[in-house]
Amino acid sequence: MSPDLAIDARGLSKHFGDLKAVSALDLKVPRGQIYGFLGPNGSGKSTTIRMLCGLLTPTEGSATVLGTEVPGDSRHLKPKIGYMTQKFSLFGDMTVFENLQFIGEIYSVPKADRPARINDLLDRYNLVAQRDQLAGTMSGGQKQRLALACAVFHRPALLLLDEPTSAVDPQSRRDFWSNLFRLAGEGTTILVSSHYMDEAERCHRLAILDHGVKVADGTPQDLQDQTGMHIIEVVADDPYAAQAAIHDMPQVASVTQLGVRLRVLVPQHVDAPVSLIENVLGTAGIAAQVHTTHATLEDVFVAVTLPAQERSA
């Protein structure tokens, strides 16, 4: 495997009975990057992360994680990865300081280094005031910062974050991401799963999962350039009526209302989509402005998770 890759997964699959949680997933995560893992709930993000850190055995396929084969003896891998669970998994009946101390001990961080490291982390993740508070009594954002502090205590080369921002407010999310950039800048590879589009844009690269299948993979810019769709914005006085009219057009793959605006996805093989839509709206007697625009990641996400027949409409 290339030494530049922190994770190299080949045909990774996981079946739970008849349910194919993850199907033949290939994934290449370069070192030192923030790699986004996007997908709706139940698309196999958590399952993939759990396979990568050795918590679940793949049904098929394998992966090389930091030079260690998965599945295999994950004992040497554990000290090199940090893992932040989707659900808060630290001890609610211990204080912030006690939790950090426990993590330091369990990862065998040298005793002499621990006090300084704990103070450093408390400071860095803005937990100084909560030092002696029971972890279970903290807010969502504070719990999340503690979880991150614990995940990076032993300075892992790879950080696996399973929907770390799903339970926190927007301000905490912004702070959290600036922490992630700082870690990436220090050389940590980060794989982060999310279902927030604005977070996807911050990643160096991202993969989109749908029903256990990888449907897109690349930099945010590449993905936006390669949707295979015309992105058309419609501003109408009566967006609801306009949506109904456009929705019935056989050429249209998807219509989404955003306030007074509609975002319409039309497959690229359809010619002159703007005039097509203008005609339909004109016939229906709906006043509207129609123009093409650039794809956002939201559009990418909608486009790649469409059922196949609608994608080519």
Added chain:
Amino acid sequence: MKPLSRIAAIVKKEVRQLRRDRLTFGMVVGLPVIQMLLFGYAINTDVRNLKTAVADQAETHLSRQLVAGLAQTQVVNIVERVASPEELEDRLRRGKISIGVVIPADFDRRVVDRSRSAVQLLVDGSDPTILGVANKLRSMPLAFDSTVRARPGVDIVEVRPYYNPERRTPVNIIPGLIGVILTMTMILFTAVAIVRERERGNLELLINTPVSSAELMIGKIVPYIVIGMLQLALILAVGRLLFDVPVRGSILDLYLCASAFVAANLSLGLLISTAAKTQFQAMQMMVFILLPSILLSGFMFPFDGMPVFAQYIGEALPNTHFIRLSRGIMLRDASIGELLPDLYYLIGFTLVAMTLAALRFTKRLD
């Protein structure tokens, strides 16, 4: 030494959490004391004051003497005198009395004749203990008038109760009760130990750290061994103060055996913990261990009197072996050297259960 420091980290964490968990902490102290009081005062196999009615159809000097003799034993408490055996049956059925005494009209003649029994006892046989007591009444020597040629009864067999000459129930109960209490609390604590972390999500964090299954298991057991020893001290102190239960043998031997027993129970609890999905399931499984540990261990009924099949189950339970050890050391002043097989069983049980638990606890979620 990484493994040792990781075990120490787990121990420290467990103690911290235990200190903040008031309910569990209360159980450590409360459960033994409450059980001691309940079992010590309530379980009493010396049956006295059974409600009794008499139908004396003879009404002779001799029959009145018999009734007075019965009352003197204090085994029966004569609450009513009725006219006929039918009335006795009626009282029995309604649960008013446990024993009915029928003295026929020709009682005096029957006493001398001896070809037929002179008195009939109608006994509520639905409680075998009462039946047993009534059977003993049969051989009751009655101080009859010298005019009657009843030979003074001399039993062929003389019973000399060793080790518990006063026949006090607590003396027999408490050494066994130590085993029952330790079984209950130790299995309870550890059975929920791993399941609780699974429910709270802590396990997903723990299995992603370098801590190994064995380190986690050992770290979880050590604090409870100390707690088990504290509980033993508490039980012995209460037993001494309230029930005057002696420790005739070496207290060191007793602690040695108890620590092997505690370790066996904790390992068993951990094994349950690896099999159960929820804390509730763990509790349910615990009942399957606890009930036989009370009923089939020799705590309630003499072990040798049980059916062979039940004895096999009993032999498998750690409590059976510990009760033999504790009764031996506390009551018979036996030395540990005389009781080695039971101690070896406890140690072996611990090793097997611990190994199984560590093997079953894979550091995976699937």
